Each structure stands twice: as structure tokens, then as C-alpha cells.
Amino acid sequence: MEIRNKIKASGLKATPQRRLVYQAMQKFGHASIDEVVAFVQSVTPDMHISTIYRIMESFCEVGLLSRIYNSEGKTYFDITPTEHHHFFTETGEIVDFEDRELTALIREKCKNKIGDGQTIKKVSIQIMVAEKTDLPVI
Numbered sequence: 435m436e437i438r439n440k441i442k443a444s445g446l447k448a449t450p451q452r453r454l455v456y457q458a459m460q461k462f463g464h465a466s467i468d469e470v471v472a473f474v475q476s477v478t479p480d481m482h483i484s485t486i487y488r489i490m491e492s493f494c495e496v497g498l499l500s501r502i503y504n505s506e507g508k509t510y511f512d513i514t515p516t517e518h519h520h521f522f523t524e525t526g527e528i529v530d531f532e533d534r535e536l537t538a539l540i541r542e543k544c545k546n547k548i549g550d551g552q553t554i555k556k557v558s559i560q561i562m563v564a565e566k567t568d569l570p571v572i
Contacts, residue, residue: 444496451481455489459499459513464520464528466510502528505562519559 437456441448458473459465465473471486490511493499500515504522514530517537521529537557544554 440498444493444498446492446496446498451478451485452489452493454478454481455486456493456498459493459511463513463530464502464510466508470511502558502560504528505560517556517558519557519561521561521563523563524565 437453437460438448441452441456446452454474454477455470458470461473462469467487467490470490471483474481474486475483490499494501494511497515500512502510502512502520504510510528512528512530518530518532519536521527521531523529536559540557540559541554548554
């Protein structure tokens with residue numbers, strides 16, 4: 435779906451600023467706010483950082499983006515807001531993976547472990563990946 439239509443379908447006005455921020459997210463897939471700011475300001479240097487922050491927040495609120503956090507607690511934005519999982523590599527790459535069976539299993543195992551009146555909103559597994567070493571196994 436075209437950027438303009440995707441933003442409009444979310445209920446937001448498709449302003450040039452919003453289109454540019456969403457274009458940045460399409461380019462990156464997963465990005466920190468710093469990466470988005472750098473991209474946007476390379477195209478439109480006069481767009482203020484607070485405007486970019488507000489746009490990113492509004493995109494999360496309407497479900498165009500979601501937030502994910504690495505093991506150090508750094509926030510990244512994800513262009514895929516639907517339920518899926520992530521591999522985090524030592525090089526900083528974030529890779530999506532989807533496993534509906536695994537997600538369903540986790541939902542089933544956890545549904546009786548949450549409080550009354552609560553429901554599982556989203557299952558998101560984050561797996562930290564390390565490079566293999568050539569050390570012998572003892």
C-alpha cells in the first residue's frame with residue numbers, strides 16, 4: 435500500500451512530514467529514533483527533532499509502528515506492528531521471524547498464569563544471537 439494511503443487508513447492526515455518519517459521506517463524496517471532523525475533531516479534539515487518524535491509516537495498509537503527493546507533497554511521502532519518475534523545479533527542487526535505455532539503454544543501455556551480480568555495482548559520473543567566460536571567443547 436502506498437505511504438499516503440497507509441497513513442490515511444490509520445486515521446492520521448498524510449502530511450509531507452508524516453510521509454517522510456514513514457518512508458524512513460520503510461527504508462530501515464527497524465530503527466532507533468536517532469537513525470530516523472538522521473534520515474529525515476538529511477532530506478529536510480529544518481524538520482525539528484520534536485516533530486519527528488511526535489510523529490513516531492503517533493504512528494505507534496495508531497498501530498503503524500511498534501516499539502521493541504534490545505537487551506540494554508534501547509528503544510527501536512518496528513515497521514511491522516503485527517505479532518512476530520526478533521533475533522538480535524551482536525552486530526546490531528534485528529531480524530524478524532514469525533512462528534504462529536510457537537506463538538500459539540506460548541499463549542496457551544501462559545493464559546492461566548495471568549490475573550483475572552487480564553488477557554495476553556501480544557507475544558514478542560527476543561532472541562539474542564552470538565557468533566559461534568571455534569573453542570573445543572569440553
